[in-house]
Amino acid sequence: MAIHCTLLNVGLKEVFMDQAIESGQSLSVRANWIKWIVLTLVSLVAGYAIVLMYAQNETIFALLTLVVVASGVVIFAREDTYSHRYIYPGVAAMVVFIIFPLMYTIGIAFTNYSGTNQLTFERVQTQFLAKTYDQPNSAYQFELYQVENYKIQLHFEKNGENYQTDAFNLGASEPITLAPSNGEKAGTKAAIRFIIQNRDALTKLNIISSDGHPLSMSGLREFSASSPLYQLQEDNITLVSQFDGEILKPNMDAGFYQAINAQGEFVGDTISPGFVVGNGWKNFTRIFLDKGIQGPFIQIFIWTVIFAGLTVLFTLAVGLVLASIVQWDELKGKAVYRMLLILPYAVPAFISILIFKGLFNQSFGEINQLLEGIFNFKVNWFTDPYMAKTMILIVNTWLGYPYIMILCMGLLKSIPSDLYEASAIDGAGPLDNFFKITLPLMIKPLTPLLIASFAFNFNNFVLIQLLTNGAPDIIGSSTPAGHTDLLVSYTYRIAFEGGGGQDFGLASAIATLIFIVVGALALLNLRVSKKQQA
Template identity: 60%
Template structure:
């Protein structure tokens, strides 16, 4: 009886036919294609060519996979592939692309938008006139006085001012209505500033202050070639200088003279950013100092965390030690606490005036080290903190590998008369380090880009003196790149930061290949 009911229930459920499923699939793909195609066109129209290309590639790939029977099985891996393209490949290619441009805080626009910004600049080319608002039946007129003669506009609703055309001024004996207070002008300043008042003589006036209209002229006028700008106030001709990405005055021979005019525009400068790293003393010297420090920091961190981790793993694996489980939990706790919390705690502990570490050293030895102002001590502090943060990981790995070492080796060593130190350096350490080499290389690569530690603990301080871009003695390459991109006093230099980021990528990529090579050798 239950079987019959089940069959009847199944028959009562509506099922989509193959044609309906096919129609639904193609309708969905068409809708997705339309939406993303429209978004691509908008991005392209706004000059966001890279993002338009990214949207086009992801959409085309998705439609290709879901539309064809031969590729439909790949729909399960499409989200992963799309994520890799969106969050890994695209940012990488975009950063590398930036390294070949002058993109910076002063060069963020394309040529057309830079032109528009310059052409919107105006200057007062004639006399200014005081004006007042006059109210009548809820509408307002603008009245101004030239000598003894009053001029007034028609009455308008301030919420619907005709900013798309000139508003005529006509001579009157006395303005009609009641004069409005200054706060009314302030409340409607945005709308009033968009008005262009036309005098009976043909002069155009624009708002130049809370109580004034003046004759305003555009400072720059675009010429017929679509690139040249003419300065109407100073009678100068400006052309785009594609070598530096700025408009600049040209002389009668077409040579660039004078100072460049901001804002600038983005141009391709080839390998100039990489050449600056190697040739500009204000960049070259701090770059190589920071590079050497980054390598030393990463190497010392790996060595010290490995040493501390292996020693502690040996201690807590000693069978004669009572309470081994408690010690293991306590020693692993630093790994369980979020790193940024530990870093901020250490920042307080190392405080030069009130930190517990300096108070202890002052009480015992009369010392008060300048942890944050002395370059050597600041680097020492960073290595100490990073060793504390990293040793639990090495200890956990070593504890697991110690159990894999056969006891027969130690028994044979004891029969030969070897002591604990001989066992450690000739049996334990070699058998631990060899399988850990890929992990040690990965740890080196991670610390090579350990941005959080530097940013939260020292922010690169103490700063280097006489550099072209912000640089500190404790900066790693990654934090140095961040400061160039976002903390430059003369404007953020994203192009130079992109060049350094490209170098970092090549270095870390080389380490990854080395890691893969060691992993392959280990498996063989």
């Protein structure tokens, strides 16, 4: 009987195991089907997006999408690469948000991409071929009448002769041919307001004159016969004006169409819009050779280095001293002082900056009112270059010292108390302890963080943009530039401000130089950290 029960239990276990294996296989097959369905849907959507981007001449973005999606599909589809699925999202994000923007920016630095040169050559040529001009003595005066069933009828007059259209709906797209009229008009004459409100629809009407010329709306009371302004020649690049016979050819050095003389030389001004062409190292040479750019660039570069360096120095000095004070054993209420001193770090930076902007207001700010009440003078914080830079350093020191103070508070606890006890036996005072024990032992571990702080302040765009916006301006600069601009804010103004701005090629060249400087600082930081670990 016992043997029989044992055999029965073994049989049941085998049955359950077989069922578990079959269930696991079923789940695996189901998951595999779901995976392939998802990959297929992703591939179809991505393929559709790639085709759309390529059709709109966004070849680079189409290629990026193809590479990212195709690599992801391969990783998740193949068994030998499936283990890489965990790192794929991070790598894909790095490619899309770091490597691609960086390479794209460097690529723009070698072009003439700007506010006037944004289109491809093909799109610029299409715009030129779409231009029309009104033929001489082809103007028809017209009146618009509203007739039954919400239809309209146009009546034309030219050189004493009258013409009219049949009644039609305002949004009609089929050709409308003029017919001679005896001058009789039916319906209600539309006011000028009605014509203004429906001008876009009237402009799109396909009206043909009695002699077969297309007419287009050229005024609120006038239609004219229009013809293409330019005609494309057999070489597919030369344009000839139908109005005055002027010959235009693309100037591949400037990125514009320009008139040529009988000898084939470019003459006169370039004609907008322009197209994007490669210009080699021109943007980089402009930075160092163009007097309108060279002077402000060097001045801003020097100020950027001084600003980042002094910020690190001031925040280190204030943070280290305050950390040493709040760590002093005999100080009462240390917890309250710590909380108060860390508060600037808790308040969002943009709020603090805007508050300081009000405090430093030259006319109504509390700081100038205090100075006027005590010393009877006011400071031109925003119009004097040196005082504006001083103000920026004060504000940035206030924003940055809590971070350094928190770091120093932690590092101070790692210094052995035996050193201070031995120093006290030798008769050293607090200043001797600070400069001979605390400072030397703190500088080494703080060095990588100070280098990182220097790199951050080198690109401290928010502070400059919210506090001064680069003001006061540098006189004589051919690009938007101010005395308090950092390289990053100077680059932003070149790229996005008017009045000499929107020069994306030049801005990209400066951004490339910034990347080289910050990249060098990052490498220095890594080397210093490695030496400290060795």
